[in-house]
Amino acid sequence: xxxxxxxxxxxxxxxxxxxxxxxxxxxxxxxxxxHKRIEKLRASGERIVGTQRVGYRWRGSADRWNxxxxxxxxxxxxxxxxxxxxxxxxxxxxxxxGADEGTLVVADRQTAGRGRWGRVWVSPRGGLWYSLVLRPxxxxxxxxxxxxxxxxxxxxxxxxxxxxxxxxxxxxxWVDGKKVAGILTEMSAETDRVHWxxxxxxxxxxxxxxxxxxxASVSQWIGPVSRQELLSEWLTRFARSYGRFVxxxxxxxxxxxxxxxxxxxxxxxxEGTVSMEGQVLGVDGLGRLRLRTARGEKTCVGGEVSVxxxxx
Numbered sequence: 001x002x003x004x005x006x007x008x009x010x011x012x013x014x015x016x017x018x019x020x021x022x023x024x025x026x027x028x029x030x031x032x033x034x035h036k037r038i039e040k041l042r043a044s045g046e047r048i049v050g051t052q053r054v055g056y057r058w059r060g061s062a063d064r065w066n067x068x069x070x071x072x073x074x075x076x077x078x079x080x081x082x083x084x085x086x087x088x089x090x091x092x093x094x095x096x097x098g099a100d101e102g103t104l105v106v107a108d109r110q111t112a113g114r115g116r117w118g119r120v121w122v123s124p125r126g127g128l129w130y131s132l133v134l135r136p137x138x139x140x141x142x143x144x145x146x147x148x149x150x151x152x153x154x155x156x157x158x159x160x161x162x163x164x165x166x167x168x169x170x171x172x173x174w175v176d177g178k179k180v181a182g183i184l185t186e187m188s189a190e191t192d193r194v195h196w197x198x199x200x201x202x203x204x205x206x207x208x209x210x211x212x213x214x215x216a217s218v219s220q221w222i223g224p225v226s227r228q229e230l231l232s233e234w235l236t237r238f239a240r241s242y243g244r245f246v247x248x249x250x251x252x253x254x255x256x257x258x259x260x261x262x263x264x265x266x267x268x269x270x271e272g273t274v275s276m277e278g279q280v281l282g283v284d285g286l287g288r289l290r291l292r293t294a295r296g297e298k299t300c301v302g303g304e305v306s307v308x309x310x311x312x
């Protein structure tokens with residue numbers, strides 16, 4: 001067994017941290033040799049943490065992309081970046097250039113990630129940042145509900161892992177009062193025809209979110225997790241949901257969306273082309289938010305929603 005592999009096997013097989021002294025004694029080498037081998041293991045992608053006076057602990061292997069494994073079903077092409085400005089911009093450029101439906105752009109890190117309303121989306125290593133090219137044969141006014149379908153599938157992926165994931169209309173996924181994902185959908189269309197839709201998703205997985213926000217990472221609940229595994233499961237689910245949506249619209253998803261809605265029954269304020277406040281009654285069969293306001297029930301196509309500070 002190679003020296004580095006011997007160190008790795010010791011760490012993998014231990015339920016408690018191992019000191020450099022313990023490793024050196026067990027392997028018959030110096031502490032300096034142990035340190036050197038651990039640095040090489042880290043460089044190769046092994047996550048090994050060390051705490052002074054406590055020791056070393058193995059936290060898993062590097063979470064690298066395997067594009068061929070993601071190229072499944074209707075995913076036609078996978079473009080993986082170590083660092084990119086924005087997966088959304090890359091995917092839009094490819095869509096405008098004729099890229100096939102199912103073209104997937106992923107990145108370990110974004111330097112110019114963005115969310116709705118042009119907000120900056122902090123995208124360090126460890127998170128899941130991707131954009132997907134779609135070419136749905138539907139009317140342009142049906143496309144906004146695709147965001148809800150994608151969010152709902154992420155809720156299903158996370159709930160299967162024991163997280164109390166919820167959808168926050170129109171484009172977020174939350175867990176225990178913390179935002180873990182946001183979705184940005186953009187399109188090119190004519191009055192009655194969609195040329196392309198690019199759906200961008202940012203999911204905090206193993207990264208540390210900005211401390212000043214209400215964000216959290218999936219690993220805070222379940223420990224380090226493979227981004228590829230999460231994305232593969234979502235792609236499998238979304239492939240089915242997307243086909244169903246194109247055939248039947250948002251109606252088949254309405255019940256589950258309302259069931260797992262973060263806002264259902266709460267009093268909120270909506271800011272958009274029209275500002276209003278009211279109690280959330282759910283979403284309708286087109287994915288529009290239903291509000292009970294002082295002037296009766298209203299439906300909203302889009303906007304920014306926040307929980308009202310002084311509920312009536």
